[in-house]
Amino acid sequence: KMPKKIVRLTVSDVRFPTSLEQHGSDAMHTDPDYSVAYVVIETDQGMHGYGLTFTVGRGTEIVVCAVEALSALVVGKSLEEIVSDFRGFYRLLTSDGQMRWIGPEKGVIQLATAAVLNAVWDLWARSEGKPLWKLLVEMDPRKLISCIDFRYITDALTEQEALDILVKAQTGKQQRVDQMLKEGYPAYTTSCAWLGYSDQLLKQLCTDALNDGWTKFKVKVGADLEDDIRRCSLIRQMIGPHNTLMIDANQRWDVGEAITWVTRLAEYKPLWIEEPTSPDDILGHAAISKALAPLGIGVATGEQCHNRVMFKQFLQASALQFVQIDSCRLGSVNENLAVLLMAHKFKVPVCPHAGGVGLCELVQHLILFDYISVSASLDNRMCEFVDHLHQHFRSPVVIQNAHYMPPKDPGYSCEMLESSVQTHQYPQGQVWKNLQ
């Protein structure tokens, strides 16, 4: 193979004016403009890798600034050098002796780390001519383990335990690959019931979704209890008793309030309450989990859980019953591998967060890997889907009969169309100029 030295990294602030139509609105993010810090790396051989991290408008420029700061640690390295000690390279980015102070491994700098490393993983998968999920599935377990930083999690999962999990799941792997290629990975939809949508629109979207074969639906709640009762009742009526309903409060409540509020919604039989309180509150989620267990309602969280140390504790404290990994909040594939393996050890199903811009494109790879090479189970498992903005990607997700069909193109699926990047650049792109 050719050496592939990374000689350039560029980053763009790309925003979509989704707030104009209340897409993505929830109890805490009332006017999101779905956005990305979009990273392109280029090698001396002219090969490209594409990565991104998701944001919701203002503040994207801060993440862009952080990507620029990290770029000095990437440019000049060869892909071979990086992947021959990916754990070391991960640590280089997350534990820089000066920059770690402004994290560590959280917030802006962690989002930037994800954008940069997503591009590196994309480059790696492209250089092997495989979609990322296939690169992972076919990788030697020892090599996979060497991508993970076990610092701070060895009290929950050792390297040896992680390796044992991967080796054990080699059995039946090819059947699961074939199954996925044929059926795809089960999905649920969040597109019907954003908080800012009218009942009329909700009904229409729900009817359409049922016709398209969807059986699992998520509703945003948390702003007003009477509204929530009306909306949950409406959607439960529409989907019937056998389909699945989930509710999502986007961190709106304190611990006691969460328990009271969700108890009032119990009659609509939600499978889970998502983000009932602060994403940092492990003990709070544990208290809520304990209180809601008798009602048959689980707790789901993770889209704002910023690293493996937090997920470790959520698992140790039985503070969640559904692990919602995020491809851009955690430090890319490396950190997600750690979380998938811990979740398996603690016997908690993983149901990824997706939506926004590009999150569906990215996270489908991780959940395919989880099924094929880690969990070997679909029980209580499904991946979020939101039907927005896929048209801006070169290899958009393919949904068939409410399932994610495995991507076939080489890479991590987050290359955007050049024209989309161009017109949506903030603030100079044509879309934003037209809105002024």
Add this chain to the structure above:
Amino acid sequence: KMPKKIVRLTVSDVRFPTSLEQHGSDAMHTDPDYSVAYVVIETDQGMHGYGLTFTVGRGTEIVVCAVEALSALVVGKSLEEIVSDFRGFYRLLTSDGQMRWIGPEKGVIQLATAAVLNAVWDLWARSEGKPLWKLLVEMDPRKLISCIDFRYITDALTEQEALDILVKAQTGKQQRVDQMLKEGYPAYTTSCAWLGYSDQLLKQLCTDALNDGWTKFKVKVGADLEDDIRRCSLIRQMIGPHNTLMIDANQRWDVGEAITWVTRLAEYKPLWIEEPTSPDDILGHAAISKALAPLGIGVATGEQCHNRVMFKQFLQASALQFVQIDSCRLGSVNENLAVLLMAHKFKVPVCPHAGGVGLCELVQHLILFDYISVSASLDNRMCEFVDHLHQHFRSPVVIQNAHYMPPKDPGYSCEMLESSVQTHQYPQGQVWKNLQ
């Protein structure tokens, strides 16, 4: 009073090349260049407020970018408007519907929030003609409470409980004010034993410190066990059996490793082990606390604990025995008030983190308030002191006989000398030009 509308906010990237002499070096931050994002706000009456947040070099520009993003929420507001609903204003900054995604309340955006709000508190104190500690001490308890965001902490501390604590501590307040003015607040020194210092330098600095009346000393550990044994033994010999020794690992270890390592250092009788592992690992700190309790060693942490929700859990889980608040990591005075009140409720002493640039100047105000208006106790309490870079401040800390003497100038003590700001601006200041 005149209306004081904030009409301008400027922010500078100010860095000191401390890494050249290994000042501030520890097991994880081997080459810190002590830095600040330095904020100046100006009112239409020509009054100024000064604030900062501390960083250690690279990445400061990212925090500066975040301050610029927050500035739109501040400029145009009057001081009266802000302080008449400070809780609401705090929430405005920390829960902006778009920007909260890149936190929330953690990392870069939280550091930037601290810098901005520190300047607002400085302006408030100046407009009242009082040093900040006095503004707080003389403020009506209800007004103080109205500055705190209780979201996510009501399961540990309600508004009423917080008010009761403040009202109860009104008794004896004037005596404590007089005592502080006379004796000052007890301090300990970290200046003697940075990790990069030679044994020779350590001995010299320790001798000097003993001569200056210091009785409490902190040593950096965690890089090499044999080195640590030698250094702890040396310093314990120098200070004798009755002075106090603390050790600080700056997050170097995993949980099991922390317990083994500190057990080996137990014979030198450290009062606490500081930051034994990841700052996010509440349950890990709880396990370490439990294991070390029989050895008489407590756990201290907090300088990288990013918000009230994390401190709440550290307290709920008995995961620390010393609360180390930070004036720049938490969201300014508002968030620190919440933590001081929770610490009091859970009966855990507060021993602030200081050092760096300006942290001593700022945090002395908070710990004076804690003693006078909250805890009314000095048992097991002391404030960190590091003797660096004070010469760059207009009202530098005054240390007498190893005690912080209460500041007398109006404000929050973090106004820097214009010449210092000028010459240390990064990268264009003269100090940095000379180093190129």
